[in-house]
Amino acid sequence: MSCPDCKSAAARRDLVKSARMVTIGNPNTGKTTLINALAGSDLKVGNWPGTTVERLEATLRLPGKELLLVDLPGTYSLSPTTPEEALAARELLANPPDVVVNVVDAGNLERNLHLTLELAELGLPVVLAMNLMDEAAAKGYTLDPAALEKELGVPVIPLVASRGAGIEKLLGSLDQARVPALQVRYPGALESAVRELASRLEHPARRWIALALLAGEEVPLELDPAVQEFARSRRAELERAGIDPYLEIENARYTRAHELAQRVLVGSEPRLTLTDRVDRWVLHPLLGGPIFLLGMLLAFRFTFLFSTPWVDFIGGLQEVLAGWIRALPLPPLAVSFLADGLIGGVGTVISFAPVLFFLYLALAFLETSGFLARAAFIADRMMLLAGLPGRAFIPLILGFGCNVPAVYATRVLTGRLDRLRVAMAVPFMSCSARLPVFVLLAAVFFPEQASLVVFGLYLLGMMVGLLTAWLIGRAAGAAPSSGLMELPPYRLPAARVVLKQAWARTRSFLTGAGGFITLAVVVIWALLNLPPGTDMTHSYYVLLSSALKPLFAPLGVDDWRLLGALIPGFVAKEVVAGTLALSYLGAEPSAALGLLQGLGQIIAGFWSSVLATLGAVPALFGLPQLVPPAADEPTALQLALASAITPAAALAYMVYVLLYTPCVATLAAIRHEFGRGWALIAVVYELIVAWLLAWGAYRLALIWLGA
Amino acid sequence: MRRLADLPEDTPARIRALKTPPLLRRRLLALGVRPGAEVRVVRRAPLGDPMEIAVGDTLIAIRHAEAAGVELEE
Numbered sequence: 001m002s003c004p005d006c007k008s009a010a011a012r013r014d015l016v017k018s019a020r021m022v023t024i025g026n027p028n029t030g031k032t033t034l035i036n037a038l039a040g041s042d043l044k045v046g047n048w049p050g051t052t053v054e055r056l057e058a059t060l061r062l063p064g065k066e067l068l069l070v071d072l073p074g075t076y077s078l079s080p081t082t083p084e085e086a087l088a089a090r091e092l093l094a095n096p097p098d099v100v101v102n103v104v105d106a107g108n109l110e111r112n113l114h115l116t117l118e119l120a121e122l123g124l125p126v127v128l129a130m131n132l133m134d135e136a137a138a139k140g141y142t143l144d145p146a147a148l149e150k151e152l153g154v155p156v157i158p159l160v161a162s163r164g165a166g167i168e169k170l171l172g173s174l175d176q177a178r179v180p181a182l183q184v185r186y187p188g189a190l191e192s193a194v195r196e197l198a199s200r201l202e203h204p205a206r207r208w209i210a211l212a213l214l215a216g217e218e219v220p221l222e223l224d225p226a227v228q229e230f231a232r233s234r235r236a237e238l239e240r241a242g243i244d245p246y247l248e249i250e251n252a253r254y255t256r257a258h259e260l261a262q263r264v265l266v267g268s269e270p271r272l273t274l275t276d277r278v279d280r281w282v283l284h285p286l287l288g289g290p291i292f293l294l295g296m297l298l299a300f301r302f303t304f305l306f307s308t309p310w311v312d313f314i315g316g317l318q319e320v321l322a323g324w325i326r327a328l329p330l331p332p333l334a335v336s337f338l339a340d341g342l343i344g345g346v347g348t349v350i351s352f353a354p355v356l357f358f359l360y361l362a363l364a365f366l367e368t369s370g371f372l373a374r375a376a377f378i379a380d381r382m383m384l385l386a387g388l389p390g391r392a393f394i395p396l397i398l399g400f401g402c403n404v405p406a407v408y409a410t411r412v413l414t415g416r417l418d419r420l421r422v423a424m425a426v427p428f429m430s431c432s433a434r435l436p437v438f439v440l441l442a443a444v445f446f447p448e449q450a451s452l453v454v455f456g457l458y459l460l461g462m463m464v465g466l467l468t469a470w471l472i473g474r475a476a477g478a479a480p481s482s483g484l485m486e487l488p489p490y491r492l493p494a495a496r497v498v499l500k501q502a503w504a505r506t507r508s509f510l511t512g513a514g515g516f517i518t519l520a521v522v523v524i525w526a527l528l529n530l531p532p533g534t535d536m537t538h539s540y541y542v543l544l545s546s547a548l549k550p551l552f553a554p555l556g557v558d559d560w561r562l563l564g565a566l567i568p569g570f571v572a573k574e575v576v577a578g579t580l581a582l583s584y585l586g587a588e589p590s591a592a593l594g595l596l597q598g599l600g601q602i603i604a605g606f607w608s609s610v611l612a613t614l615g616a617v618p619a620l621f622g623l624p625q626l627v628p629p630a631a632d633e634p635t636a637l638q639l640a641l642a643s644a645i646t647p648a649a650a651l652a653y654m655v656y657v658l659l660y661t662p663c664v665a666t667l668a669a670i671r672h673e674f675g676r677g678w679a680l681i682a683v684v685y686e687l688i689v690a691w692l693l694a695w696g697a698y699r700l701a702l703i704w705l706g707a
Numbered sequence: 708m709r710r711l712a713d714l715p716e717d718t719p720a721r722i723r724a725l726k727t728p729p730l731l732r733r734r735l736l737a738l739g740v741r742p743g744a745e746v747r748v749v750r751r752a753p754l755g756d757p758m759e760i761a762v763g764d765t766l767i768a769i770r771h772a773e774a775a776g777v778e779l780e781e
Contacts (some may be wrong), residue, residue, distance in 0.1 A: 076737035381754035
């Protein structure tokens with residue numbers, strides 16, 4: 001039998017079985033698309049240990065060998081400016097791979113080759129994947145990859161990864177990976193200092209380490225203190241001679257990268273690119289603002305319109321399961337625990353999965369398409385008022401839908417402090433679960449100005465949120481966040497990677513935050529149903545609600561039923577209105593379900609969710625419903641509420657519901673992303689802020705409305 | 708002293724020096740904004756700030772306050 005691979009197998013023998021290969025490149029070089037093409041369905045998405053930085057990994061099975069492929073975070077240079085970039089340098093130094101695939105943008109060689117020259121100084125075997133050849137051609141560039149191959153002494157493979165072009169050739173060239181022959185020469189005194197310092201180091205990356213030390217960089221390695229001391233003295237010497245090592249090094253690298261790029265670029269007839277044409281509209285002085293708002297609206301509606309039917313389906317599923325449990329011959333307390341506590345808790349967790357999944361799809365599309373950077377560019381001036389970068393706009397606006405995905409959306413920001421500041425502001429954005437309470441109370445107490453009151457509450461939440469972000473920034477004493485970022489070319493994301501990433505991130509929520517949420521639901525269940533054998537009016541719930549009275553007396557709210565509704569509101573804000581109905585009007589009996597009846601309901605629910613998802617497509621482009629529908633006749637609940645408190649107290653109650661504690665799922669998200677301490681701070685801070693502002697609203701309303 | 712912050716649109720200029728805080732300088736250098744490079748202002752954002760600049764083949768958003776530290780050759 002003929003074997004086409006046998007001939008090259010001998011040449012590949014120098015690669016050990018299961019060798020490690022990493023991909024590294026500047027952001028926006030189509031690296032993810034390339035990995036998708038390389039890895040196929042084998043792609044695994046996870047996190048770098050101890051971080052929230054995403055890590056892509058795959059095992060490539062090639063004839064005669066296995067390759068473990070690990071993707072390093074996109075980085076412009078190995079002198080990091082963000083934690084993500086620091087990770088790339090640390091990994092290369094601590095865990096030198098067998099092969100480095102350096103992905104470069106063929107249409108932006110000079111900046112991309114800067115990183116290649118750093119890799120040469122690291123002494124690692126490199127293959128250059130010259131991606132996006134199609135875009136370079138569209139720009140009017142004629143390139144000569146062979147010239148670069150000759151200069152660098154490593155395989156240079158032209159690619160269009162989105163179409164899979166060049167992938168085979170890239171795989172075939174891996175065993176010809178070499179340490180680039182080309183080294184940057186630094187000006188006189190600097191070069192001799194580099195050599196002298198490098199000769200005192202043992203590491204294969206000694207030249208890069210020497211340069212980093214002279215530039216005053218942190219090197220993520222254990223180094224001999226004597227060497228470090230020597231580096232410091234040489235650095236001081238250079239500075240005394242009027243040389244700025246960092247700048248000189250960067251300059252020399254760029255100059256060399258420029259020369260290289262010039263040699264590869266054999267022809268250039270500049271043409272208007274797709275990006276130029278699209279940006280003319282998207283960043284237009286007058287149309288840019290409206291297009292930005294429309295895009296945000298579309299992302300918002302995509303997330304919530306497509307997920308709502310599935311959230312409803314999960315709710316229906318919960319009811320069916322609870323119905324089945326009620327049909328079991330168990331003591332009432334056990335039935336209640338299983339049906340309401342456990343299934344309620346797990347159901348709450350799972351009901352967030354569709355929202356997060358569609359959010360992550362929307363975010364990945366915005367990010368990879370290049371639209372996110374434009375949105376940030378347009379919104380930057382507004383966000384600067386709160387000392388935030390433009391990208392902060394995205395999580396904040398998502399917060400109006402649901403705070404949980406909004407907390408995770410803070411990942412679009414770079415830098416932990418900015419992420420944290422926005423995450424602490426997010427819970428003040430009035431999510432859709434709070435609207436029913438506002439509509440209910442506003443219709444009872446402010447029938448003429450209901451819309452205005454609701455709108456005012458949204459505005460108040462936003463202002464408190466931005467102020468919070470600003471305050472944390474001030475308290476941390478950090479320099480104002482930077483607006484500096486690349487505006488990458490417009491591109492279509494690789495569907496399979498986006499789907500896999502969205503699923504991996506959703507799964508990470510389910511496992512990382514699920515237990516905490518379920519536990520909280522069970523605790524609330526216990527409050528409502530214990531001690532055993534009592535009805536609700538004698539439960540711990542009522543005891544606790546009544547104990548809250550003195551605390552809320554200054555706000556004019558002294559009805560235990562209103563105060564009690566705040567407690568389950570901690571689990572999910574949508575239950576506040578439901579609990580009010582329950583405590584004012586009494587419970588509706590919930591029925592037991594037969595097996596077949598339940599199955600019928602599940603199937604019907606699934607089908608109607610499919611239909612509703614499809615039906616959401618036209619609604620995506622429809623106008624949003626800004627005014628809540630007005631109730632015709634006052635309901636029994638509204639009449640009961642009207643006699644319970646005064647309008648001023650109702651306003652205070654609404655302000656309190658708007659601002660008090662993030663719901664448990666949001667807290668779980670904050671804890672998952674930023675740790676337990678910050679989740680705790682969020683609760684305490686928001687309880688205090690809510691009380692103070694509700695008190696303020698009450699006093700103002702008393703003056704304005706009369707006692 | 709000519710500064711990037713004041714450069715009119717579509718008027719190419721050459722960068723002379725980066726008089727910015729260290730972290731910003733590093734970020735600028737990482738993106739290819741370096742002394743000797745040619746820079747052009749593509750447009751300003753609808754609200755007047757930030758602005759979009761082109762350095763080589765890279766398009767970059769930069770705030771007015773940040774661009775004030777980028778000095779240009781006369």
